[in-house]
Amino acid sequence: MRTAVVTIAAHRDTHLRLQLRSLERSTSVPNAHVVVAIGDPAVADVVSAEGSTAAVLWIEHDRGPLPLARARNAGAAAALAAGAELLIFLDVDCIAGPAMIRRYADVARRQCHRSALLCGPVTYLPPPGPGGYDLDHVHEARRPHSARPAPPAGTVVPGADYDLFWSLSFAVTADTWNRIGGFCTDYTGYGGEDTDFAYTAAAAGVGLRWVGGADAFHQYHPVSDPPVEHLRDILVNSRLFERRWGRWPMQGWLRAFEDRGLITYDPAQGYRLRSTDSGHEYEGRAL
Template identity: 55%
Template sequence: MAVVTLFSAARLDHAQNQFALLAEHPVRVVGVWLDEGLPPAIDGVTVIHQPPGAAGLRLARGRNAGAAAAIDGGADVLVFLDADCLPGPGLLQRYAEAAAEHLESVLCGPVTYLPDGVIPSGHADFEANTRPHPARPNLPAGETRAATADEYRLFWSLSFACTAELWRRVGGFDEVYEGYGAEDTDYASKLRAADVELRWVGGAHAYHQYHPTTSPPWQHLDDILRNGALYRRRWGSWPMQGWLEAFADAGAIELRGDQWQRTASVSVSVSVSDSASADQPGG
């Protein structure tokens, strides 16, 4: 088993918290540095570099490169965690058990969004702070179930797992996506179109560390429009509808025919909120 983590200078402290917890387990860790410049050297972590593209950070390419490095190192199960996410005490075990029973499934565990200043340590501390996001299933530990067709839209790339063989067969994320948004929605749509099962895994808890952000994510507006248009051309619908509607309500974009486009420059109020809202695919 190997854990693949994307991280950058902005999330280095979060990633270090994650790496410290993973060091307690006999698991290989591949960290993918997404920024310009030389990546930091981190004890116990194989760090590879995928610098930004013309349109921003290359999350899709980073996950693909991390998976390739993990498989080349002999990993039979891949666990993907974003830098923000702490692995709960049972995450690796639950993913390993589910992967052994469901070789042809992509596996997703619950995600708790932690409040500001809360960094759990130890089983009791994690348990006391476990409040999974209500939008997704939260099964009892040890239980799994297949996602319904409509639940594929709830796939979040911040915590998921699969066997290396399934990853090779299905292929990775589409690297045409750069910057924020839509690459994970595209991946979920690819899974559904190929009849690859998405399966919810009880007890595989990840804990998203707090960071301030904006709601909606104004800093990603152009990325959302660009990547959303790429997704629509492929799949026939717009992803991230919640964000698009929020931008439209603020007067920043409008629907022209079947395309969302920027309006004339408008003054908008940007409010900082907690990370439990702005990191959700689709808003």
């Protein structure tokens, strides 16, 4: 089974560099790696400096919300054109565990899992020391995210909660990707497009599997909780999701924004942005 890793990247030079190195150390090296550069010319420089054979695909972007869904679709199209039979999507912040590629491929070969979304455990790493992360020992920090299944290595657990799907690390066969139809490109910026992808998969009868041993390790970077810097994107994408699926996604973040007085909820109009300085409501982007 020909495997291809798809990574979308923008202004994450150090994280991309370590991901490239981790894939070189993999017990099963992917047949191809497509790195989609979203308006960031430094991506090609990093790939070249590492001596990587990854193909860099350029996506024009100047300002505004990042076109994450469009970039993933473009990367998948390039990988399929190169003959990929299994697409492995790996967030640029993630280091591939040594067995990740092999585990995804082994499970995808099995008839009972071939037509499912395959999701591996992800560990959020603490900040690195002065010397950065040591790829020889990063697996020792394995503590998979507690909100998602993390089966023992060598096992596969069927899932039914598609809200738990995330795009940090997952794999899908070419046939199943085409069956789902890719990510909805109406989403731009942060949040919602991966849950929409999972719901689209569920509507198409595509199963969900949690793959033990297909570990990835998310490199540390500062974040806000809730992510107030992405407030507008989350509101816009949440409204789009509600229109498509009849429910609000990312409810934990929406409630946290509401608790902080950043947004309000109206049963007739949904969530709306509230000015933090004057206290009056105003129209956000497409809200």
